[in-house]
Amino acid sequence: MAWKDTMLYSIFAEKCPKCHEGDLFEVRNAYKLKSLTKMNKRCPHCGENFQPEPGFYFGAAYVSYALTVALWVAVIVALITFDALGWIEYGFLTHPATSLITGVVMLLLLLPVLYRQSRAIWINLFVKFDPEKHKKV
Numbered sequence: 001m002a003w004k005d006t007m008l009y010s011i012f013a014e015k016c017p018k019c020h021e022g023d024l025f026e027v028r029n030a031y032k033l034k035s036l037t038k039m040n041k042r043c044p045h046c047g048e049n050f051q052p053e054p055g056f057y058f059g060a061a062y063v064s065y066a067l068t069v070a071l072w073v074a075v076i077v078a079l080i081t082f083d084a085l086g087w088i089e090y091g092f093l094t095h096p097a098t099s100l101i102t103g104v105v106m107l108l109l110l111l112p113v114l115y116r117q118s119r120a121i122w123i124n125l126f127v128k129f130d131p132e133k134h135k136k137v
């Protein structure tokens with residue numbers, strides 16, 4: 001199975017879950033904040049509807065929550081690991097204030113990515129890849 005045929009590709013590349021060709025979002029760069037939330041209404045490649053019903057992406061909030069928890073766990077694990085390396089004074093990186101500030105900063109920096117990734121994951125839960133649509137030009 002080619003990487004482009006996997007659900008993970010569709011999610012990471014923010015591609016249409018049906019054909020893995022068309023972009024989910026109008027502008028690929030999530031950090032162009034003006035267009036952060038602007039999704040294509042339909043897939044530019046296969047015409048798949050990206051807005052199946054009003055409020056479809058409400059459920060993406062649960063995905064977003066899960067990603068946020070995962071991010072916090074990753075931050076804490078990274079801080080504990082770096083602290084154990086002892087490059088700076090022991091205990092500084094694992095101090096609750098350091099963890100909190102690092103976590104909040106990471107969250108703010110990654111917010112646009114988390115927003116888009118949670119939507120990409122959400123639509124991938126409902127729309128399955130169709131290799132035939134992929135080939136269609």
Ligand SMILES: [Zn+2]
Nearest residue numbers: 016019043046
């Ligand atoms: Zn498509």
